[in-house]
């Protein structure tokens with residue numbers, strides 16, 4: 001399989017590079033470099049989102065009939081790789097990558113007309129209300145109830161691990177509309193306005209001290225029936241579509257390789273055991289990149305992705321965790337600083353010991369532990385691979 005870029009793809013890459021060089025301000029780069037969680041905070045994210053939207057590249061992964069630029073899978077990969085190498089902020093994915101595709105695939109015309117423009121303009125900030133205490137890997141056992149009363153559902157329940165819900169004004173949620181049928185058949189997919197009585201968001205601080213996660217309590221919250229996506233009971237198949245996007249919707253290797261290259265610059269030349277670990281991680285990330293590219297080329301040629309594509313989230317989690325552990329070790333004692341202030345690029349932050357990259361290393365290391373949990377744990381990924389790829 002030829003993995004080299006064609007002439008057209010190379011000129012597209014030049015176009016992306018020129019745009020990034022002109023549009024990515026030093027403040028945005030600095031903010032991204034000093035982000036310790038998975039996604040950029042809203043201040044940076046909103047600014048970068050507006051720049052991308054003006055350029056017509058915000059929803060680069062959406063098909064053209066849904067308002068995307070009509071790029072091929074390889075063009076999307078080139079864009080993601082160039083963004084990673086340039087150090088662009090990582091936009092929150094719950095709206096753009098998760099509920100957006102659900103809406104243009106399963107939503108009514110009225111839902112698409114109302115929600116998609118507000119998602120793109122960032123008027124709506126989305127959170128994902130799937131997990132509950134006792135319903136994570138075993139998502140089908142979720143208990144949040146939605147009882148129909150006329151043209152509304154009355155929703156009560158408890159969601160947990162809800163990323164950036166403290167900033168969100170919209171929640172897409174899986175709810176139980178029928179408790180009498182097989183668990184998967186009784187689930188529906190609702191779009192919930194969070195700015196209403198009965199919605200309470202409580203923070204969960206992670207080990208790093210970051211506030212990314214929340215609990216969301218829903219107490220008799222009213223949701224118009226017109227804000228149900230798909231039919232009643234169709235929520236499970238919509239969730240499976242969404243989770244496939246969450247696990248495999250992007251390439252993971254470009255960001256890992258770019259961060260590894262930045263570590264060499266910020267921590268100075270690595271020697272001895274550290275150099276060995278860095279080299280091993282680079283080889284693993286390059287192998288991952290080849291796997292991701294092979295899958296993209298198959299998709300570009302109209303083939304269904306090989307089951308090998310299921311391995312990418314699992315491998316990316318391991319390499320990412322190895323990389324953040326290497327960063328802490330490479331910075332020595334300076335890699336152990338963990339200030340309580342946030343964000344790391346904010347004015348209240350104490351002066352970093354050695355360098356800003358060293359200051360953020362411990363928080364990133366701790367947050368990266370979550371890679372093998374969110375979007376489906378590594379154990380669950382292994383089960384999927386065992387079934388789909390090995391036929392076990």
Ligand SMILES: Cc1cc2nc3c(=O)[nH]c(=O)nc-3n(C[C@H](O)[C@H](O)[C@H](O)COP(=O)(O)OP(=O)(O)OC[C@H]3O[C@@H](n4cnc5c(N)ncnc54)[C@H](O)[C@@H]3O)c2cc1C
Nearest residue numbers: 128129130131136137161162163370373374375376377379
């Ligand atoms: C940083 C972060 C962000 C998140 N963001 C969101 C969000 O925005 N919205 C949302 O809805 N959820 C979110 N989640 C929740 C995430 O999807 C769940 O944590 C995940 O699905 C695991 O569920 P659980 O935490 O209930 O663990 P459990 O399912 O209870 O699993 C506990 C352990 O048991 C193992 N295990 C469970 N079942 C099996 C099995 N059948 N075979 C083998 N091993 C098994 C798991 O691998 C794990 O090691 C987030 C989680 C994290 C850490």
